[in-house]
Amino acid sequence: xLTEEAHAAIASKLAPPWxxxxxxxxxxxxxxxxxxxxxxxxxxxxxxxxxxxxLAQALERPGPVLVLDQVTDxxxxxxxxxxxxxxxxxxxxxxxxxxPEEAGAMAKAASGALEAVxxxxxxxxxxxxxxxxxxGFWVVGLAAGAPPLVGTTLAGRRVALVLGxxxxxxxxxxxxxxxxLAGLLxxxxxxxxxxxxAAAVALYELARR
Numbered sequence: 001x002l003t004e005e006a007h008a009a010i011a012s013k014l015a016p017p018w019x020x021x022x023x024x025x026x027x028x029x030x031x032x033x034x035x036x037x038x039x040x041x042x043x044x045x046x047x048x049x050x051x052x053x054x055l056a057q058a059l060e061r062p063g064p065v066l067v068l069d070q071v072t073d074x075x076x077x078x079x080x081x082x083x084x085x086x087x088x089x090x091x092x093x094x095x096x097x098x099x100p101e102e103a104g105a106m107a108k109a110a111s112g113a114l115e116a117v118x119x120x121x122x123x124x125x126x127x128x129x130x131x132x133x134x135x136g137f138w139v140v141g142l143a144a145g146a147p148p149l150v151g152t153t154l155a156g157r158r159v160a161l162v163l164g165x166x167x168x169x170x171x172x173x174x175x176x177x178x179x180x181l182a183g184l185l186x187x188x189x190x191x192x193x194x195x196x197x198a199a200a201v202a203l204y205e206l207a208r209r
Contacts, residue, residue, distance in 0.1 A: 007022060064159045067128065074100040074102075078109025140154070140162065142161060
């Protein structure tokens with residue numbers, strides 16, 4: 001579905017005919033279909049989600065892996081995906097249970113990264129960490145109060161970075177499964193950061209290797 005303005009904008013970059021014949025409509029109808037607060041540019045497309053790759057296939061991509069423990073805010077996950085794309089993360093893994101929908105709020109925060117970084121769902125994150133270790137990853141859990149993360153000390157290792165929800169942090173079994181725990185150097189005295197900000201800082205530190 002395209003508004004008249006969107007149709008003209010797309011046609012100026014890609015001349016018709018197109019593989020899909022668009023239905024011309026008014027912006028108000030797209031607003032009604034997509035719901036309040038959803039940002040669009042006069043275009044709407046109903047599509048089936050792409051099937052995510054298997055873990056082994058995703059690990060063929062270079063770069064570290066992010067594992068999210070009980071992070072459920074779609075905007076935080078979208079922001080994490082954006083940082084993941086910026087720092088060359090191979091994949092982002094999260095728990096299948098209570099996972100937020102990969103919809104407008106997440107896509108908007110991700111700014112295109114939802115299509116660039118595989119987002120995988122795991123039934124059991126502890127078993128996933130064991131599988132990552134078997135694949136040669138060094139698993140680092142981000143935890144308040146742990147020694148600061150220093151990227152240079154991880155040179156030569158492929159890292160899986162595990163982040164927990166802001167209020168509770170990593171669950172006990174996941175903490176115990178990590179190879180090491182690390183924190184972020186925060187001389188200003190704050191105890192914690194928003195999980196998406198913490199992910200970006202940690203990925204930057206890893207990139208310094």
